[in-house]
Amino acid sequence: QVQLVESGGGLVQPGGSLRLSCAPSGTTAHYYFIGWFRQAPGKGREPVSLISSGDGNTFYTDSVKGRFTISKDSAKNTVYLQMDNLKPEDTAVYYCVADFLGTGGIGEADFDSWGQGLQVTVTS
Secondary structure, three states: OOEEEEEOOEEEOOOOOEEEEEEEEOOOOOOOEEEEEEEOOOOOEEEEEEEEOOOOOEEEOHHHOOOEEEEEEOOOOEEEEEEOOOOHHHOEEEEEEEEOOOOOOOOHHHOOEEOOOEEEEEOO
């Protein structure tokens, strides 16, 4: 497992924006996919957005399409999740995840590295 260093998150009003950042630490290993899962209170974890290392293909869960944007800065080895027009239902703990083994899937078990999680709360 590789350490993933997360930053961002916090409290925001509906319609507001936040940006999450994540960077692998202490490794030069190549990841295949990196991105974000989230877990809302009382619910299971779900993939939110992912990006591939090579061709930059992206995945978004339906509920965030058009509002969230994932991007990566290869020079800084950092991935960002720009979250706009946030809604109360986006409230959750957001986890940075990375696949260093090349499993190719987007389920929880396909990601070998997890960050500690960032709380995002959307409330008026």
